[in-house]
Amino acid sequence: AQRVTQPEKLLSVFKGAPVELKCNYSYSGSPELFWYVQYSRQRLQLLLRHISRESIKGFTADLNKGETSFHLKKPFAQEEDSAMYYCALSGFNGGATNKLIFGTGTLLAVQP
Amino acid sequence: GAVVSQHPSWVICKSGTSVKIECRSLDFQATTMFWYRQFPKQSLMLMATSNEGSKATYEQGVEKDKFLINHASLTLSTLTVTSAHPEDSSFYICSARVFGRESTDTQYFGPGTRLTVL
Numbered sequence: 001a002q003r004v005t006q007p008e009k010l011l012s013v014f015k016g017a018p019v020e021l022k023c024n025y026s027y028s029g030s031p032e033l034f035w036y037v038q039y040s041r042q043r044l045q046l047l048l049r050h051i052s053r054e055s056i057k058g059f060t061a062d063l064n065k066g067e068t069s070f071h072l073k074k075p076f077a078q079e080e081d082s083a084m085y086y087c088a089l090s091g092f093n094g095g096a097t098n099k100l101i102f103g104t105g106t107l108l109a110v111q112p
Numbered sequence: 113g114a115v116v117s118q119h120p121s122w123v124i125c126k127s128g129t130s131v132k133i134e135c136r137s138l139d140f141q142a143t144t145m146f147w148y149r150q151f152p153k154q155s156l157m158l159m160a161t162s163n164e165g166s167k168a169t170y171e172q173g174v175e176k177d178k179f180l181i182n183h184a185s186l187t188l189s190t191l192t193v194t195s196a197h198p199e200d201s202s203f204y205i206c207s208a209r210v211f212g213r214e215s216t217d218t219q220y221f222g223p224g225t226r227l228t229v230l
Contacts, residue, residue, distance in 0.1 A: 044156070044205070044221040086155065090217075098209070098217055099146065104155045 002027050002091045006103035013077050014111050021072040021106050023061075023087030032090035033063055033070040034100070039083045047072075047085070057081070077110045084108075114140050116208050118222035125196055126230055133191045133225045135206030141186035142208035146219065147179075150203040162189045196229040203227075 003026040013019055025031060035047040048056045050063040050070060061072045070087060087103040115138040125131050135145055143164045148156040160181050161169040168181035178200075180192040193200055203226055207219040 043223045044207075046218055046220075049218075099158055099161060100207075100219060101158070102155045 002089060002101050004087050004089050004101055004103035006085075006087055006106050008106045009104070010107045010109065012109045012111060015079055016076050019072075019074045019077045019081070019108065019110075021085050021087075021108065023070045023072065023103060025068050025070065025087075025089050027068075027089055027091060029091075031063075032098075033061070034088040034090065035059070035061055035070075035072050036086045036088055036102075037083050038086070044086070077108075079110045079112055082108055082110045114208065114210050114218075114220040116206065116220050116222040118204075118206055118225050120225060121223060122226040122228075124228045124230065127197050128195055130192055130194045131196055131227060133193075133204055133206075133227075135189045135191070135208070135222055137187045137208040137220075140208070140210060142189075142210065143186060144209040145183060145189040146207045146209070147181060147189075147191050148205045148207070150205060150224070152203075156205060159191075164189075193227065196227070198229045201227055201229045 005024045007022055033050040036044050037047045038044045048054055059074045061070050063070050084105050084107050086105045088100045090098045117136045117138055119134045123131055145162040147159045149159050150156050158171050159174045162181045162183040164183045164186050170176045178194055183189040203224050205224040207221045210218050
């Protein structure tokens, strides 16, 4: 079964501290993994995807197929990083259309 | 960038009435749109995949006769909640799929519609 697990509902850190938001997945094929972010009162938006191998707003995420993980990391948290973060997996709907399966989300709160 | 709008942003209706929610891609064409439902403090749950010019594909457990989806054009998909009841109260979010480089695709999300059924 396709599943995305984010074990932490809330992660609270101080400004300048390192951040790691955990994401594990279950998928039988070759997955495409994403991190989406939702700032307060804003729409959900794509933060990064594993195939791009980019660093966006200082965040990086590496796909570890052995551990089936796609953890989101940032070395120094900023207050403006406070938001809800969703890990998502792209699976196939009978081979016809990709659909996203979301984790339950982690609320990151960066304290001053 | 790709912008997706939803209308209305919020709606309150009486039990038993029907409510239509629109999802538009403003500056691009989308052959595929998705409809999600989000309960308070919970994740997004995919309800259905809407394909332009064909029937929507519903996820298991989603009543297709209750949640009618129409994708008549490349820029508009509508979700109609028929005979709404209080348990249908939720946040409904749509997204539109865009193909990019390297055969990748990205979903761009609308701002959501808050439905409250009295």
